[in-house]
Amino acid sequence: MPRTVAVPRSIATARGLLNDLATDSFNRADAATLGNADSGQAWTLDNGAFAIVSNTARKTGVPESIADLSVGQADVDITLTEILPAGDNGDAGILFRFVDLSNYWRWQIRRSTAVNYDGNLTRRVAGVNTNMGSVGVTPGSTVVLRVVALGSLITVYSGGVQRVQVIDTALVTATRHGIYDSNDEGDRATFDDLTILKTT
Numbered sequence: 001m002p003r004t005v006a007v008p009r010s011i012a013t014a015r016g017l018l019n020d021l022a023t024d025s026f027n028r029a030d031a032a033t034l035g036n037a038d039s040g041q042a043w044t045l046d047n048g049a050f051a052i053v054s055n056t057a058r059k060t061g062v063p064e065s066i067a068d069l070s071v072g073q074a075d076v077d078i079t080l081t082e083i084l085p086a087g088d089n090g091d092a093g094i095l096f097r098f099v100d101l102s103n104y105w106r107w108q109i110r111r112s113t114a115v116n117y118d119g120n121l122t123r124r125v126a127g128v129n130t131n132m133g134s135v136g137v138t139p140g141s142t143v144v145l146r147v148v149a150l151g152s153l154i155t156v157y158s159g160g161v162q163r164v165q166v167i168d169t170a171l172v173t174a175t176r177h178g179i180y181d182s183n184d185e186g187d188r189a190t191f192d193d194l195t196i197l198k199t200t
Contacts, residue, residue, distance in 0.1 A: 023196070076147070084111065123168060144159060
């Protein structure tokens with residue numbers, strides 16, 4: 001008769017079997033909205049517009065666009081692949097610990113000149129943006145962004161390299177996370193392969 005074999009915790013964790021909160025490859029038919037993530041949660045559009053375009057997520061509205069998934073967990077390890085826009089008119093990247101349009105964090109990449117990019121960790125509280133750390137990066141046309149939030153400790157990465165680390169107690173219980181893009185028409189980022197894990 002078939003046997004049930006327990007997967008050791010170390011192996012399960014390495015494979016993401018224990019800590020997955022949400023995943024989305026965006027690999028689905030083109031649509032005017034993001035629909036549901038691969039893990040089942042419905043995307044909430046908080047501002048602007050995002051669509052599914054050629055198996056990726058892309059902003060389609062003129063104002064800044066924000067969308068989130070509610071995962072019931074504030075302590076998260078988020079990775080997101082971003083194909084950078086050609087222009088230098090805005091920021092795009094990971095949205096995390098989102099409460100409303102006046103309260104959230106974001107880790108974003110901005111093209112500051114024709115050849116230079118900046119990574120910016122921004123805290124927005126009561127409608128006021130505060131730059132919590134900036135660093136010059138050279139990502140090429142595609143970059144993998146990562147945010148690890150554990151209590152008041154926030155660490156952000158691009159291309160597998162730690163860029164900024166801060167300790168801050170703002171919004172430590174917020175459990176909605178997703179994507180952000182404020183780029184202008186024609187200079188929009190493209191997003192792929194979002195993974196949200198529980199930080200342990």
